[in-house]
Amino acid sequence: MIRAVLTRFENGDLYSCALSGHSGFAPAGQDIVCAAASILVRTALDVLHAQSGIELKTDIPGRGELSFTVEKKEGGGSGILSYTADFLQSGLLSLQADYPPYISVCVNRADVHDD
Numbered sequence: 001m002i003r004a005v006l007t008r009f010e011n012g013d014l015y016s017c018a019l020s021g022h023s024g025f026a027p028a029g030q031d032i033v034c035a036a037a038s039i040l041v042r043t044a045l046d047v048l049h050a051q052s053g054i055e056l057k058t059d060i061p062g063r064g065e066l067s068f069t070v071e072k073k074e075g076g077g078s079g080i081l082s083y084t085a086d087f088l089q090s091g092l093l094s095l096q097a098d099y100p101p102y103i104s105v106c107v108n109r110a111d112v113h114d115d
Contacts, residue, residue, distance in 0.1 A: 002037050002103040004092045006085065007110050014048075014085035015110040017041055018067035023102035033095065033102045034064075040091040041066060044084050051080050 002023045007015040019041055023033035045068060048054055055071040070081060089107055096105045 001101070002034065004037060004096075004103060004105045005108065006088055006092065006105070007108040008085045008089075009110045011082070012085060013072070013081035014044075014070050014088070016067065016069040017044065017088055020065045020067075022064050023099070025099065025102045033099050036095050037092065037103060038066075040088060040095075041068075044088050048080070048084060054081070 002019060002021045005016075005018045007017070009015055019037055022028075023031055023037070025031050025033040028034075045056065045058065048056055048070065053072065056068050057071065058066075058068040060066050072081065092103070092105045093107075096103050
């Protein structure tokens with residue numbers, strides 16, 4: 001099972017996202033659940049990398065593991081962080097609704113936000 005953990009600040013901005021595990025829906029290379037979860041997170045990373053005022057700390061310790069944390073710099077826009085969090089939350093929860101035995105999604109709230 002894939003475990004997805006999305007953490008948002010109280011204002012809705014994205015703080016972090018982590019995926020770990022394998023869904024087991026199909027063999028490696030044919031697993032649509034793994035592919036869908038991966039492309040959601042990779043697209044979010046690509047969008048955020050292109051933004052000024054945002055620093056990403058990514059960690060890819062091994063196959064089936066990916067996490068990142070967002071650090072907003074002075075002048076970094078909250079709009080894109082909120083939108084990206086909405087995108088990830090909607091996409092991952094939709095995937096969980098369609099394939100509940102293969103992906104588990106947890107949405108958390110971060111304690112602090114340094115605006």
